[in-house]
Amino acid sequence: MVKQSFKYVFVPAELSEPLQELQESYQDDDSAVTCLLDKLKGHYKQVRPPPTGAQIQQHRDSLMKHVPEGTQLPESLLSAASELNLVENTALMTNNSHSDYIGVNLYTDDNAGMYNAPSNHRASEFAFCCGKRLEVRGDAFLARIFDNDDAFKRLDFTLKDMTSSAAWVKEAKRQNDKKPSSEAFVKQMQRHQLAPQLQQQQKSSPSPSPAEQAKQAGNAAFARQDFRQAVTEYSTALRHDPQHPAALNNRAMAYLKLDEPQRAAADCDTLLLHQPDNVKALLRRATAREKLGDAALSIHDFEHVLKLQPQNKEAMAGQQRLSNVP
Numbered sequence: 001m002v003k004q005s006f007k008y009v010f011v012p013a014e015l016s017e018p019l020q021e022l023q024e025s026y027q028d029d030d031s032a033v034t035c036l037l038d039k040l041k042g043h044y045k046q047v048r049p050p051p052t053g054a055q056i057q058q059h060r061d062s063l064m065k066h067v068p069e070g071t072q073l074p075e076s077l078l079s080a081a082s083e084l085n086l087v088e089n090t091a092l093m094t095n096n097s098h099s100d101y102i103g104v105n106l107y108t109d110d111n112a113g114m115y116n117a118p119s120n121h122r123a124s125e126f127a128f129c130c131g132k133r134l135e136v137r138g139d140a141f142l143a144r145i146f147d148n149d150d151a152f153k154r155l156d157f158t159l160k161d162m163t164s165s166a167a168w169v170k171e172a173k174r175q176n177d178k179k180p181s182s183e184a185f186v187k188q189m190q191r192h193q194l195a196p197q198l199q200q201q202q203k204s205s206p207s208p209s210p211a212e213q214a215k216q217a218g219n220a221a222f223a224r225q226d227f228r229q230a231v232t233e234y235s236t237a238l239r240h241d242p243q244h245p246a247a248l249n250n251r252a253m254a255y256l257k258l259d260e261p262q263r264a265a266a267d268c269d270t271l272l273l274h275q276p277d278n279v280k281a282l283l284r285r286a287t288a289r290e291k292l293g294d295a296a297l298s299i300h301d302f303e304h305v306l307k308l309q310p311q312n313k314e315a316m317a318g319q320q321r322l323s324n325v326p
Contacts (some may be wrong), residue, residue: 003027006154008036008143009162013120015266018292021159032152036107040087040141044109047139048117086110092130092142093172101148104130104157104168112138121242122266125273129164131176144168159297162269163276211240215247222250227257245271245278252284261291279305283314295322 005025012019026035088110095103106127109117117138124136144157161168208216218233234251237244248271255264268285271278286301299322305315 004032004154006143007156007158008141009157009159011120011123011126011140011142013118013123013138013140015121015270016260016263018262018265019122019159019162019269024154026154032154036141036143036154037087040107043139044087044111048109048111048115090127090132090134092127092132093168094175095145095147096175098175099168099171101146102155102168103145103147104161104172105143105145106132106136107141107143108136109138122270122273125243125270126162126164129169129273130172131174132172162273164273165276209240211237211244211247213237214240215244215250218247218250218254222254225257227254230254231258243274245275249278249280249284252281252288256284256287256291259291261288264288265292277304277308279308279312283312283318286315286318290318290322298322 003025004027005023007021007023010020010022024035024039026032088108090106090108091103092106093099093102093104095101106123108120108123120136120138120140123140124134126142127134127136142157142162144155144161146153146155163169214233214237218230218237221227221230221233231251231254234247234254237247238251241247248267252264252267252271255261255267265285265288268281268288271281272285275281282301282305286298286305289295289298289301299319302315302319302322305312306319309315
């Protein structure tokens with residue numbers, strides 16, 4: 001039996017941890033489905049904290065909502081259900097004839113809500129790029145499959161696929177936007193109906209938004225070289241507007257000044273999901289990756305910048321410097 005392998009991407013919930021490209025293998029068609037799920041179950045079991053009594057009870061109450069009123073379930077069944085180690089699978093791109101039966105799935109811990117796992121901002125933003133409006137909690141994984149009902153195969157999904165400009169992301173968004181949800185439709189109508197009121201409010205209240213005010217405070221702290229305070233202010237801005245480009249870019253620079261390249265790279269990752277050609281973010285991520293000792297990925301970012309700006313001196317110097325490293 002020929003051993004087959006595939007690559008997939010790990011998106012940690014902790015922003016200080018970088019995205020990782022991982023590899024798994026399987027022996028036959030039967031294990032192609034289960035090999036990744038088994039691997040992820042092991043990961044979640046390892047990182048998940050033991051649930052408290054209150055969390056277990058809350059989970060049981062949630063389970064009971066899905067059975068007919070008055071139904072009595074044995075204690076052994078409730079205990080088993082509370083201890084299930086399941087992986088939730090969300091199709092970002094559905095495998096159908098339009099996608100040549102290739103799909104991309106987002107895998108998360110089905111019990112993340114029970115133990116109040118932290119929000120995974122990068123995975124949530126990437127799902128949003130694909131037209132999926134959901135809050136991802138806890139560590140997440142992305143993988144690609146081929147499935148036409150007759151055959152199932154796992155295909156490579158790499159870090160290079162983690163960009164909003166990728167062809168598969170556009171196809172995913174086309175699929176997911178084809179039939180907008182009733183909630184999205186209602187919000188769209190509300191925005192349309194409230195537009196005149198919002199415009200009037202903006203005319204009468206020209207003061208900057210809370211996110212902009214916090215970003216400006218961060219810039220002031222950065223100017224006086226108080227980089228820790230700058231990070232605090234930029235973080236406040238991002239709580240108001242998680243996609244604020246300047247706050248993400250500037251916080252990344254502040255993290256570089258504080259010699260925290262992992263956090264700097266994470267901010268750049270988040271920004272580049274939405275703006276893959278943002279030169280500042282590419283340059284700062286290249287610097288962070290160089291500090292982390294990943295010359296190949298750093299060169300890749302510098303080369304990306306040079307495609308956009310062939311005369312960019314920082315990118316030229318970085319590419320030359322790293323290319324000469326033995």
